[in-house]
Amino acid sequence: MNDAIRAVTEKTETQFLEDARALGSLEPDVQPRATDNIAQMIEIIETLIAKGHAYAAEGEVLFDTRSMADYGQLSKRNLDEQQAGARVAVDAHKKNPGDFVLWKLSSDEEPGWESPWGRGRPGWHIECSAMSQRYLGETFDIHGGGLDLIFPHHENEIAQSRCAHGTDVMANVWMHNGFLQVEGRKMSKSEGNFVTIYELLHTETFGGRKWPGEVLRLAMLMTHYREPIDFSMKRLEEAERLLAKWPVGKPGDAAPDASVLNALADDLNTVAAVQALHALASAANADPAALPVFAASAALLGVLPKEAEVDGAVASAVDALVAMRLEMLKAKNFAEADKIHDDLAAKGIQLKDGKDAATGERVTTWDVKR
Numbered sequence: 001m002n003d004a005i006r007a008v009t010e011k012t013e014t015q016f017l018e019d020a021r022a023l024g025s026l027e028p029d030v031q032p033r034a035t036d037n038i039a040q041m042i043e044i045i046e047t048l049i050a051k052g053h054a055y056a057a058e059g060e061v062l063f064d065t066r067s068m069a070d071y072g073q074l075s076k077r078n079l080d081e082q083q084a085g086a087r088v089a090v091d092a093h094k095k096n097p098g099d100f101v102l103w104k105l106s107s108d109e110e111p112g113w114e115s116p117w118g119r120g121r122p123g124w125h126i127e128c129s130a131m132s133q134r135y136l137g138e139t140f141d142i143h144g145g146g147l148d149l150i151f152p153h154h155e156n157e158i159a160q161s162r163c164a165h166g167t168d169v170m171a172n173v174w175m176h177n178g179f180l181q182v183e184g185r186k187m188s189k190s191e192g193n194f195v196t197i198y199e200l201l202h203t204e205t206f207g208g209r210k211w212p213g214e215v216l217r218l219a220m221l222m223t224h225y226r227e228p229i230d231f232s233m234k235r236l237e238e239a240e241r242l243l244a245k246w247p248v249g250k251p252g253d254a255a256p257d258a259s260v261l262n263a264l265a266d267d268l269n270t271v272a273a274v275q276a277l278h279a280l281a282s283a284a285n286a287d288p289a290a291l292p293v294f295a296a297s298a299a300l301l302g303v304l305p306k307e308a309e310v311d312g313a314v315a316s317a318v319d320a321l322v323a324m325r326l327e328m329l330k331a332k333n334f335a336e337a338d339k340i341h342d343d344l345a346a347k348g349i350q351l352k353d354g355k356d357a358a359t360g361e362r363v364t365t366w367d368v369k370r
């Protein structure tokens with residue numbers, strides 16, 4: 001059973017990482033899995049029980065929300081409001097209606113891990129408390145997530161972590177992103193307007209065409225992260241038009257411009273950063289001396305209009321041709337080598353010859369020009 005879960009998560013993970021790469025996102029330093037951190041979760045639950053913040057009842061271990069004086073601070077709810085607003089019948093084994101599951105016993109068919117309370121599985125919230133403690137510490141700087149996770153997920157993470165560690169805060173700053181909309185309406189399966197990044201990149205589902213990762217990225221940066229992101233054809237076309245106007249260049253040693261840095265330093269104001277970038281692009285179009293600063297600023301935002309999208313298969317075909325050309329150059333078969341060079345150039349792929357600093361051997365790199 002646990003192997004079957006891993007097979008599913010690995011497939012989803014691969015797709016997610018491919019999509020993220022296509023959008024120009026950097027890979028995280030650590031990508032922990034809940035299933036590799038069960039021991040840490042059990043340890044926190046034991047601490048919570050020992051400190052009087054949790055109790056076992058009817059095959060579950062529950063967090064006692066009344067045991068925490070300021071429970072509900074993040075979502076600005078208090079327990080009385082929650083109780084009054086509760087529409088679900090209160091489970092008799094809970095001390096308070098808001099108490100939530102830390103551990104739950106599993107039947108033989110369900111996935112499970114051994115624990116002091118029997119074979120079972122963790123509650124959703126405890127996974128995040130355990131992994132953030134392990135990799136970031138008992139208190140850390142920034143916790144992100146969707147607006148819809150503030151309650152109950154983030155609230156309950158805070159309750160677990162603070163009560164287990166005896167700290168005043170779990171994260172110093174909480175950053176919550178807005179909902180995703182399509183053409184002004186909430187994106188949902190039932191609305192029939194559900195579209196994935198994969199479909200936008202690789203199929204003609206949206207607007208009858210594929211969209212480059214760079215365009216998707218810029219379109220998203222054109223909305224502040226706390227606002228609802230509206231995915232519309234108009235917005236995508238606007239992003240594409242902007243990118244087409246921006247010059248291509250290499251940053252070299254140039255640093256990103258202060259106007260872009262200041263915008264990002266202001267609660268990640270990417271809307272202002274894109275505006276600043278557009279001004280830098282206009283300056284660079286007028287004066288090539290301004291190009292490196294623009295290129296460095298664009299690279300910081302991950303929207304440097306450098307390469308057309310090259311998928312893996314095309315990239316390895318180009319690599320093979322480049323290697324073949326190097327062999328021909330070695331054999332002094334210049335006519336054939338030039339032919340490969342020119343054929344690739346006709347497809348927008350430019351080769352750059354150089355010398356490997358260490359070995360002194362000829363090396364060739366390649367780039368895609370628009």
Ligand SMILES: [Zn+2]
Pocket residue numbers: 128153157
């Ligand atoms: Zn979480």
